[in-house]
Amino acid sequence: MAQIFDAPSKAILRSQIAEHIAETDKSDKRETLSGEQPLPPDRFFDRELSWLKFNKRVLELAQDEDIPIIERATFAAIFASNLDEFFMVRVAGLKRRIDTGIAVTSPSGLSPRQQMRAISEQAHRLQDEHAHYVVDHILPDLAKENIKLLGWDKLTIAEQERLSKYFRQQVFPVLTPLAVDPAHPFPYISGNSINLAVLVENPASGKSHFARVKIPDNINRLVPVDDMTEDEADEVRYGFITMENLIIAHLESLFPGMIIKEARSFRVTRNEDIEVEEDDAENLLNAIEKELLRRRFGPPIRLEISDETSPFLSQLLADQMGVTPEEVYRLPAPLDATVLFELGGIDRPDLKFRPFVPTTNRQIAQVESSRAQDIFAAIRERDILLHHPYDSFSTSVQAFLAQAAADPKVLAIKQTLYRTSSNSPIIDALIDAAHAGKQVLALVELKARFDEDANIAWARKLERAGVHVVYGIVGPTTPQPSAHQPERPRSPADHTNGTTRPNPPPATRTPRANPH
The missing domain is CATH 3.30.1840.10 (Polyphosphate kinase middle domain)
Known part of the structure; x- marks a missing residue:
């Protein structure tokens, strides 16, 4: 039976938890040995401030005049999109921890409030620099190429x-x-x-x-x-x-x-951070x-x-x-x-990067043929290391799954899905495999930042096709995934008190011909 706490009890509980975390944090610190110099307290970069420095490098790409101007505008849009997500997730989570009172010093040595002050200072400076650079440089440079953002009075x-x-x-x-x-x-x-x-x-x-x-x-x-x-x-x-x-x-x-x-x-x-007590x-x-x-x-x-x-x-x-x-x-x-993303549709290839076309890995398609490549035959010959995006994803991983779905010798396919596109052929291959009677398991990462809706929609579609879908949340503590059980029989090994708890498969666990 679950115990229900009233508001005062919750406040006391939070305080006790905070004290326990603080004491545990102290006790975990290793004592300095005789003659050993103590480690400097600032030996770790702060996670959140380090992220802002990363986004600063994105802004520097927008400021790089050696890059074509439409691509610079795109980098400016990426900077803005990145910063939005940073606020919606990381700043929001930090603010929530401050409000609850369950907040401890970060590995960088900063308290949550110190982190928040430093974030505010850097974010204000970065966003101001970004906005003024767009107005003072990106838009004028676009105008020089006859791409103009006009006011009503200029029409x-x-x-x-x-x-x-x-x-x-x-x-x-x-x-x-x-x-x-x-x-x-x-x-x-x-x-x-x-x-x-x-x-x-x-x-x-x-x-x-x-x-x-x-x-x-x-x-x-x-x-x-x-x-x-x-x-x-x-x-x-x-x-x-x-x-x-x-x-x-x-x-x-x-x-x-x-x-x-x-x-x-x-x-x-x-x-817009998601708070789920996945264990409960x-x-x-x-x-x-x-x-x-x-x-x-x-x-x-x-x-x-x-x-x-x-x-x-x-x-x-x-x-x-x-x-x-x-x-x-x-x-x-x-x-x-992020409105600058819309400029990407302008037909000015001279103001963009040269298009990059990935190639089919030569070990998968060694000879020219009108027939589709036999990936199983290729991997029986040797291990194949793929380099994306230089090696085409569609002619390697995607083709591999499509071939596995159609091959009667393949008995099972197991796949981890993190972020899926709206027209994912990978999903189609898994559905085809399930319709062909193969055992198909998909571990779906639900808390994929702002792709949750798409992942849930695909997961529902997979379930309807008979795929065994396991849901998980990947985080710093790597919690065990929790299963939504499909309406089809499974082996007793799949169950632990009604919850599936397999070891999460790697990013792509590929099928083999004639698996044991």
């Missing part, structure tokens, strides 16, 4: 008319402005969404009101400006306006009769699914606002979001540089 009358028609037909129907008044509380702001904070004034009463407009996330944020290329011009020109600037130019249609006093973009990052969860898959629903409503841990936002509006947003001054990041627009 011609014809271009404005064309975009106004696009706004009325495609954008206006999906917008839902929400005003804040005594009858309407401050709206929920979803994590990582771009929003407009709008101050409007009623000309009749003279009263000001706050409203929020969410930028739709089901439409490209960079809206192409047509007819940028002149008929006589030799070079193709690409012009774009951000969705938020297009909406700002048409706010009067959203707030008819009101005076638009201010409209600025802002963005909130929330705690009877059904790990259901527990993860519940956590995914809860994750959408995690507490805010970062507020990004346009650096042109007035002090009044800035304070209003910070107060309503419940963030501290250290968690507010004032940055030049456009916020969320």
Whole structure:
């Protein structure tokens, strides 16, 4: 029978656990031997600060002028995406440990609060450097190549008319402005969404009101400006306006009769780390699914606002979001540089890396033939070491599994799945093998950062096909996986009190012909 603790008891329990951890941490430290110099206390790099240094190197790639400009823009987008995940997981987890009181000094010697202060200082400096570099260098360098991010006032009358028609037909129907008044509380702001904070004034009463407009996330944020290329011009020109600037130019249609006093973009990052007590969860898959629903409503841990936002509006947003001054990041627009990923679709190969085409490992396909390679025959001859991405994945691992699924001599396939793409052929091969009557086991890593939804969807599909799916969470303590039992008979060796606890297989445990 489970024991239930009330709130005071929980606080006492947390305090006792923290004391125990601290004492255990002290007792685990080795005493210095006679004549031996003590190890320096700063001998370890801090895990979180080291990660920020890694992302700094990503930013340096965006700043490398020897790299083609569209690729530099992509690196700037990668930096932003990386930092988002860092806040959603690592900063969120650190903040949660501070709030619970169960937090001990890290191996680097920093307390959680010292870590948080150092992270805040470095993250502010890095994000400010990144945002200004995008505005002051990336965008101007793109403009030199006739790829321009334009403001509404820089468009011609014809271009404005064309975009106004696009706004009325495609954008206006999906917008839902929400005003804040005594009858309407401050709206929920979803994590990582771009929003407009709008101050409007009623000309009749003279009263000001706050409203929020969410930028739709089901439409490209960079809206192409047509007819940028002149008929006589030799070079193709690409012009774009951000969705938020297009909406700002048409706010009067959203707030008819009101005076638009201010409209600025802002963005909130929330705690999206998953907390699962896997040892206690009877059904790990259901527990993860519940956590995914809860994750959408995690507490805010970062507020990004346009650096042109007035002090009044800035304070209003910070107060309503419940963030501290250290968690507010004032940055030049456009916020969320992941929008630069959209430039990758521009047809300018001269501004990108040369395409890389992986080759088929010569030991798998030694001779040219119209027939598919026989990988089993190749590995009977010798061991084959694959180097990805230089060796093609599709003609090696993927082809190997497809051949194993079709080979009647293969009796079992065991596979570990961490991150799966939306159109994973590996999954298809496992399903084909199960349909062919083979024993198929897949260890699915559920807590694969922000790929949980895709992994769960594939896992469900595998189960329906008759695959024995084992769910696990890989973490610092490497917990044992927990099984969701498929509806088909299994051997007694598969069971331990209703829970499967096999040793996790390696990244790819490949089948052999005629296995014993």
